[in-house]
Amino acid sequence: MHRSDNRGSWEFQPEDTLIEKTGKFPSSLAQANLNGQKKAGSAVDVPSLAYRNEDIMSESWRQHRKHVFVLSEAGKPIYSRYGNEEALASTMGVMMALVSFVQAGGNMIRSIFSDEHTVVFLQKGPLVFVSVSATRQSEQQLRSELLHVYHQIVSMLTQASINRIFERRKNFDLRRLLFGSEKVLDGLLDVMDSDPSFMLSAVQCLPLPSSSRDTLSHILQKAVTPNLVFSFLIANNRLVSVVQEKTVLEDARLKPSDLHLLFNLIRASSAFQAGEIWTPICLPLFNHDCYFYAYVAYLDPPECTVCLVLLSTDKEAFYALAECKRKIEEAFASQNALQWVTNTPLYYVGDIGVANLKHFLYKPSKVLDHHRQLPQFTCPEMEVAYRSQEERIHLLDLYRNMHNRIHSTSRPLKLIYHSAGKETLLAWVTSKFEMFACFTPLITKKSAISELTKLLRWIKKEEERLFICQLPKYSSAPQPGRSSTDRGRSDRPDTSDTGLLSLL
């Protein structure tokens, strides 16, 4: 059994900043540190800032694993993952010209393939997204990553305001509104490379005995206030517990993608480390035109690994939510509940007793209610072989390739078994689950099947601990004073309350 040592397995640490395909370690970047201290559990913004000024004519710029560009329909640069986007203005102009040219022919450009790169285009409203990738990921996966970038921008501005801004002024420079948010997008792109949650469209939970989790949820359930829609308890990037408003839960409106964006926003803003934070955030799949107001506080300073996030539709609710947090803290303290979260053991493949299995991803299908309401997956901590960022990304690339084949829109598959030089891989989709597994290379098929069977049995046995099996709703309706006939609609975020929008 291993103690969770203050690091989520999918976070990357200040030490192991990206080792590019060239193998060059950006040592000069590793030294600089904005805040003067390393904070465990935070995304690293510093290297990204240094990439802001990278020379776009250099070989190293060309050799990045994945470029992402965001521009407006007018060809104006908005964001570039590497290099200064202003310096890339003419390159972006070319991209826009390609998009427009094909559009003029009544057609839509999708992608360009060459031996080394795949270029993928996505247009959403007035924004154009381009990915230039040396990863050999499929077009569909690259496009879905671009869609996440779009949604992250929406999470900060809302779709309605983006559309309205550009309707009024085609030449608007969106950087004015996104100033300081580059690191959010940088962080998103980094985490998408090494975190399977995006590929699986599912959430990874902190393994916790169901009794403990129920107790924590119960405490959250009781801390209600009007207009509270979501209460999240997050530890090291894993979901511990989520309580939702009744109709939102019943309609399964919480989508993993929104959750990933929320986590990323919290993680990327180093300001969230200290004290309480109050910020608007839009959940694009929930409702892309309005804001929630998020109250964020860490319950365990100074380690700051356990985070409480309360989302309300009321922008004046700060004090009410602060009061909820106080109640929750009190209740936790009385049972020493925080310890359950910080001390809970994460599991390794070795704990399961399958000798040749190196790693796996397991996602139950939507047959059971709680998985329909919140798609989840589980995977073990990385073993020594996959500790470095580069190796993690390599393993994930292998999984991604199989995921792409098995879920092909044109010729989907039920099973893939791939024996290669360094590993043997398996992908399997059934009506009950989908899973990806990585074995040692010389395993025989007989052994693979028997180990797989052992694994499935183990997962079944540990089910209650690995997944959130009950999704709770608030104990009392968070809307006293509203008529019961309104409840259905008034529990949705108020579309007239646009907060930031009224400033534009």
Add this chain to the structure above:
Amino acid sequence: MLMISPRMASGMQEKQYTPSLLSFFIYNPKFGPREGEEEKKILFYHPIEIEKNEKIRNVGLCEAIVQFTRTFCPTKPAKSLHTQKNRQFFHEPEENYWMVMVVRNPMVEKPNKDGKPPTVEYQEEEIIDSVYGSVLQQCYSMYKLFNGTFSRAFEAGGVELLTQKLEKFFYRYLQTLHLQSCDLLDVFGGISFFPLDKMTYLKIQSFVNRVEESLSLVKYTAFLYNDQLIWSGLEQDDMRILYKYLTTSLFPRHTEPELAGRDSPLRPEVAGNLLHYGRFLTGPANLKDPDAKFRFPRIYVNTEDSYEELHLIVYKAMSAAVCFMVNVAVDLNREFCEQLDSLVGPQLTLLASDICEQYNINRRTSGPEKEPQFKFIYFNHMNLAEKSTIHMRKTASVSLTSVHSDLMKILGDINCDFARVDEDEEIIVKAMTDYWVVGKKSDQRELYVILNQKNANLIEVNEEVKRLCATQFNNIFFLD
């Protein structure tokens, strides 16, 4: 091409359209570098009816895309462009000469009620890039076989000669492209070899040696039986394109008349020579007619180094066909042809019946056909040997497969995955229809097996394939 698939009620039919050629063009940016000169870049454009400015715009788009991808990797620019409605494939066979093929995506037309125009849904994931990219490359190889390189033509007669040659060749060749039936075999561009015992093989070798000695003008020889290759003196790349030409164009043209009935006007003029069954497939159709004019097609081989232009003589007796290649400088007159006919005719006839006999003996001794139950495709990158028990009657017009096209696409996907790394690999998949597909790559050889065993599990499938490898491939593939 339109395929109608009738659906349910009310007589409303969904129409399925297969991929088809939208346009094909060849350009060289160096020929029109300045503004206003764009039209000069275009060396060939199909369809010809397209308005001049649109041609210029389409070529411009390709140039822009190639340039754009060079920003990220100067040496490896774009190979394909995917759009909603079509795919464009790019190939630069010689420096600055670009060939582009635009293929319309397969689509489904769904009828609408109330006289509204039908909705068209494009199927964007169907076309496999490696397949059509190979088809485009083959277009160049075939052109080059009969016309030599672009640069040589330009050197010899400038743009005028080059455009003339391109027009003459591609106008006809493009009509023979059947894009709806391209698949993995197009990626391989392989050669089917005729299985022979050592004795017969030696007989053929000595026959070739004898003929080459007697007819000292012959530079290269190739020997085929039944549309399959036995021996070739040509370089691999040249032989593979010549093989494609012979089996998809020349031989089919001549087999149909042969199969025609005795009194059919199609039946070739048997020269009345009862000594042998040999005749020319290229050159003089009837040696007995002294006034008949004839010429041999010219081919270009070894274009990378010695660059040779040769006459292609194809001579056939029953199921055996020999190709003799002679330097163009030589004038192949009637005398030479008669000499060849009397020398080769009888020997080849004898050899052909020998081979036939030996082949029948082999088939009897090897026992009942174990093969048919295994649907497989095999390809060896080293000698280009290819074998498929899935394709039937591959002719110029159509190659029918005995498996669903989706399964062929899965093979194409596995081949793409194999191409990513150089190691030995094995990929086994179970399709939604419960068919199993096994792909094995070992040491430059690839094998794909399709098993229709719905209730089999992974281990059973593995055992089946092991059996196939043991009987057919003598344990070339070593994986568990």
